[in-house]
Amino acid sequence: MSQSPLLFSPLKIRGVTLPNRVVLSPLCMYSAESGVATDWQFAHLSTFARGNVGLVFAEATAVEPRGRITPRCLGIWTDEQAEALKPTTRFIESMGSVPGLQIAHAGRKASASPPWDGGKPLPLGDTTWGDPSWQVVGPSAVPLNDGWQTPDALSEAEIADLVTAFADAARRAVVAGFKVLEIHGAHGYLIHSFLSPLSNQRNDGYGGDRAGRMRFALEVTEAVRAAWPEDLPLFFRISAVDGKGWEMEDSVVLSRELKARGVDVVDCSAGGITGAPAFRAKDDGSPAASGDRPPGFQVPYAEQVREEADMKTMAIGRIIEAQQAEDILQEGRADLIGIGRELMYDPFWALRAAETLDPDNAQAGWPDQYRWAIVRRADLGLGNNVDRRAP
Ligand SMILES: Cc1cc2nc3c(=O)[nH]c(=O)nc-3n(C[C@H](O)[C@H](O)[C@H](O)COP(=O)(O)O)c2cc1C
Structure with missing residues (x-):
């Protein structure tokens, strides 16, 4: 290929230049202790920086204790929690990658067990996973599903406190060394549950019509933007459609x-x-089973928001092949490529994608500590695209 691939071209947003367009999508690890990062977070996130991922997002990180999905989720409501993330951000930057943090509140989906234990609601006060499980909160007293807690409906004063908690989390993220911040407004967690008419049945200024339901999301954004440095980028994750009353038209307006x-x-x-996890509803409105989700099934959402809201977007969801990622960018459907499970499966995905898309520069992205040996390995005929994954 004569032209260098867009996937490996830098992208400057405000004062931050991402070295390429490959992004580790936020991935909950359920491995913190009382919200404090452990060795797992360092080992996990540093791997992707060694693998030349341009922007490495840490997982959904709670802005207050009740905002954790599980008692083992990461938090950033104390200075100690921010401090514990410093070695990770420092290492990511030393590799030339950019460290990002997703700040979140799980709302009525909080206080559950990790997915390997079924991701089920915990009985109040259960200590199986460390800190005792807690009473959940939400816009209205509407539980997620059968067997889930009925959330306490937040008062206006409590909503104001949560807006402040998001802003405080942004300030701590600066101290922790993050250079990109994402507000988690998707997947049925607190912000999304305010947006959705299914979970938000309030009749004050935070509910009712779309403008009322968007108010919490927008107040959080304003407070976070004011607390987060002007020269650093701010992302916002949406559930572009949820199959239950929030549609593309709403996402474009938001x-x-x-x-x-x-x-x-x-x-x-x-x-x-x-x-249910992220899905694309079938024509009859029922959720499509996992196997029905084709590669790139959410890319049309990024494309439409990019075009109609005239802003940068990140595409995510079953982006698997290097050429698939490159085509999304070349066709102007998104500006960044988020990858979750494929990077868990192959943390060096970006290095292997470079072998496919830019074979002349295939080794450029390797860390110095590895590159010399990888070049020698290539000299032995063990060069590009030896498919270790083939059974
Ligand atoms: C183990 C795991 C943890 C996840 N944790 C988060 C999270 O913390 N925040 C979030 O917004 N999405 C989370 N997701 C969703 C992913 O970021 C991503 O959007 C989803 O996996 C689809 O992308 P993929 O097909 O490349 O995996 C998680 C997904 C997985 C598999």
Whole structure:
């Protein structure tokens, strides 16, 4: 290929230059202790920086204790929690990658067990996973599903406190060394549950019509933008459609409002409001089974937001092949490529994608500590695209 691939071209957003367009999508690890990062977070996130991922997002990180999905989820409501993340951000930057943090509140989906234990709601006060499980909160007293807690409906004063908690988390993220921040507004967690008419049945200024339901999201964004340095990028993750009353038209309107408040990138996911993972609804409205989700199934959302809200987007969801990622960028459907499971499966995905898309520079992205040996390995005929994955 004569032209260098877009996937490996830098992208400058505000004062930050991402070295390439490959992004580790936030991935909950359920491995923190009382919200404090452990060795796992360092080992996990540093791997992707060694693998030349341009932007490495740490997982959904709670802005207050009740905002954790499980008692083992990461938090950033104390200075100690911010401090514990410093070695990770420092290492990611030393590799030439950019460290990002997703700040979140799990709302009515909080206080559950990790997925390997079924991701089920915990009885109040259960200590199986460390800190005792807690009473969940939400916009209205509407539980997620059968067997889940009925959330306490937040008062206006409590909503104001949560807006402040998001802003405080942004300030601590600066101290921790992050250079990109993402507000988690997707997957049925607190912000999405305010957006959705299914979970938000309030009749005050935070509910009712779309403008009322968007108010919490926009107040959080304004507070975070004011607390987060002007020269650093701010992302916002949406569930572009949730199959239960939030549709693309709503996402385009929300994205325009986010842009007006200084959001730089809308990260386009989907689903989660009823507890099911991200999905694309079938024509009859029922959730498509996992196997029915084709590669790139959420890319049309990133494309539409990019075009109609005139802003940068990140595409996510079953982006698997290097050429698939490159085509999304070349066709102008998104500005960044988020990858989750494929990077868990192959943390050096970006290095292997470079072998496919840019064989003349295939070794450029390797860390110095490895590159000399990888070059020698290539000299032995063990060069590009030896498919270790083939059975
Ligand atoms: C183990 C795991 C943990 C996840 N944790 C988060 C999270 O913390 N925040 C979030 O917004 N999405 C989370 N997701 C969703 C991913 O970021 C991503 O959007 C989804 O996996 C689809 O992308 P993929 O097909 O490349 O995996 C998680 C997904 C997985 C598999």
